[in-house]
Amino acid sequence: MSAAMLRELAKGNDEHVKSFSGSIKFSDFPKQDAVIILTCMDPRSNIIDTWNLPFGPAILRNAGGRATPDALRSMQVLASIMANGQSTLGAVAVIHHTDCGLVNFGNDFIHERMKMNAPEHLHKQIDGMDHGGFTDVEASIKEDMAIIKADSFLPKGLEVLGFIHDSFTGKTTEVV
Amino acid sequence: MSAAMLRELAKGNDEHVKSFSGSIKFSDFPKQDAVIILTCMDPRSNIIDTWNLPFGPAILRNAGGRATPDALRSMQVLASIMANGQSTLGAVAVIHHTDCGLVNFGNDFIHERMKMNAPEHLHKQIDGMDHGGFTDVEASIKEDMAIIKADSFLPKGLEVLGFIHDSFTGKTTEVV
Numbered sequence: 001m002s003a004a005m006l007r008e009l010a011k012g013n014d015e016h017v018k019s020f021s022g023s024i025k026f027s028d029f030p031k032q033d034a035v036i037i038l039t040c041m042d043p044r045s046n047i048i049d050t051w052n053l054p055f056g057p058a059i060l061r062n063a064g065g066r067a068t069p070d071a072l073r074s075m076q077v078l079a080s081i082m083a084n085g086q087s088t089l090g091a092v093a094v095i096h097h098t099d100c101g102l103v104n105f106g107n108d109f110i111h112e113r114m115k116m117n118a119p120e121h122l123h124k125q126i127d128g129m130d131h132g133g134f135t136d137v138e139a140s141i142k143e144d145m146a147i148i149k150a151d152s153f154l155p156k157g158l159e160v161l162g163f164i165h166d167s168f169t170g171k172t173t174e175v176v
Numbered sequence: 177m178s179a180a181m182l183r184e185l186a187k188g189n190d191e192h193v194k195s196f197s198g199s200i201k202f203s204d205f206p207k208q209d210a211v212i213i214l215t216c217m218d219p220r221s222n223i224i225d226t227w228n229l230p231f232g233p234a235i236l237r238n239a240g241g242r243a244t245p246d247a248l249r250s251m252q253v254l255a256s257i258m259a260n261g262q263s264t265l266g267a268v269a270v271i272h273h274t275d276c277g278l279v280n281f282g283n284d285f286i287h288e289r290m291k292m293n294a295p296e297h298l299h300k301q302i303d304g305m306d307h308g309g310f311t312d313v314e315a316s317i318k319e320d321m322a323i324i325k326a327d328s329f330l331p332k333g334l335e336v337l338g339f340i341h342d343s344f345t346g347k348t349t350e351v352v
Contacts (some may be wrong), residue, residue: 012228020346070246170196
């Protein structure tokens with residue numbers, strides 16, 4: 001797909017606007033602690049659909065649903081600005097899915113592929129990168145839960161849950 | 177909201193599973209270049225709804241929809257693994273929205289709030305952080321488009337578009 005294809009997709013906005021009933025202001029969000037769901041960018045990982053979610057939770061998505069420094073940044077932001085700083089972030093769910101591209105293809109595959117396109121002087125830098133590849137879905141969820149729990153810049157009482165999402169049955173199962 | 181509330185939300189999965197008609201394997205994704213849409217974690221920034229999107233595009237979400245190193249990592253991953261590395265990433269859309277929390281509250285507010293909870297020896301580190309705050313939606317989109325275009329590790333022909341999403345009318349407008 002290309003930019004032309006993206007512009008075609010953007011035309012779907014016309015119908016949306018016609019039936020749009022308005023939205024609340026940020027300052028009118030309820031004065032309660034927020035929740036964040038962190039999951040994969042994969043189109044099969046649409047948690048709004050998978051959990052039939054109501055309007056409310058903030059959703060973070062990246063390759064794998066990994067607890068990267070940027071995911072922590074986003075959590076720190078929400079923890080700081082809810083209800084003009086009077087509320088915070090109450091809980092986070094980390095959801096990784098089976099058949100994830102980062103399980104099928106690890107860092108080594110990704111780095112070899114990147115080297116085919118990048119000039120040679122960048123190859124060493126590529127080797128030093130972590131693209132988030134993993135081999136065991138449950139282990140990667142636990143690893144990311146621990147990273148979030150250990151972050152000194154997030155609220156002390158923050159609760160962190162983890163769920164495996166089976167891409168083929170649609171079922172999510174809490175990791176305990 | 178709390179972990180108990182997240183577990184309540186997770187129960188919405190039961191209905192989803194009942195009507196779930198299965199999904200394709202990663203290896204069965206079409207052999208064509210992928211597209212990514214990068215947008216905010218805010219519940220009002222659900223681009224699948226805003227563009228009435230069909231199944232397909234990968235979605236990145238973080239605080240603000242910013243082109244952070246982690247967003248670039250995710251783009252590099254998808255560019256490397258599509259169709260077993262035979263396809264790549266064709267186009268990216270950067271979408272920021274009006275009334276974003278990161279416009280209402282900039283880095284200074286966030287850092288003051290974080291310092292209220294973090295031990296004093298971490299305050300200097302907080303001051304050095306960039307939480308992605310911005311003041312002008314169009315300018316932040318253009319800034320992020322430039323960051324993506326300048327990334328040496330992404331495909332040379334990658335097309336990058338930008339859209340402003342009006343949170344109150346639901347309308348998206350391309351930035352040109």
